[in-house]
Amino acid sequence: MARPHILILGAPGAGKGTQSANIAEEFDVEHVTTGDALRANKQMDISEMDTEYDTPAEYMDRGELVPDEVVNAIVDEALSQADGYVLDGYPRNLEQAEELAEMTDLDVVLYLDVDEDELVHRLTGRRLDPETGDIYHVEYNPPEDPEVEGRLEQREDDTEETVKERLRVYRENTEPVVEYYDDEGVLERIDGGQAPDEVWEDVRATIEDAA
């Protein structure tokens, strides 16, 4: 197929960012991620829009969803410029899923399925390299280089309290999106509780089968 249009779904901490990096490299597609796009524009002034708070930061630091109007525009712009892509972090609610259906067709919809206790453990132990954007975990995937280890940072919304709120928001808003694709018969469920390399084997095989 031409460069594929891939959607990756899963709860916070399911491994979407980790697997999207593999997908982008292997299938030569763009990684379109609303989380990273919003983090890069956290202080953007959205007060002209009909929103409760004035910046994305105020929603993100509480673990709440940023308003659809802001996020839909980011995704529309990014997808219109990408040949193939892996879309990560969107749609987060049924309204966004309907918007996405207007914007593009999807070749594969992956869902990484992981237990909730494991999600909390993964998120509170996650660390990021601010220079390369690489994702690590203090226990599962620590960096080998002490210089990298010394500069790792924790994401502001990875504290236990905000993680619990993000998971609540996920259950309320995003689980219906998973059901929506499942009802359409296009959802490819992957056991995201396995080790990262095993998850990757399943992800790669699923995308290749869809080709």
Ligand code: AP5
């Ligand atoms: P976003 O950045 O999209 O965060 P998220 O969906 O909460 O997902 P994460 O990035 O936290 O997790 P991940 O699944 O990518 O896991 P990772 O691979 O890092 O969104 C942040 C905020 O932005 C939202 O709360 C909201 O405010 C806003 N926002 C974003 N999109 C929006 C939208 N569409 N609408 C409205 N608002 C929006 O893995 C986690 C950890 O586990 C890492 O440490 C990793 O090393 C480790 N790990 C990964 N895989 C494995 C494995 N198989 N085994 C063991 N450890 C593993």
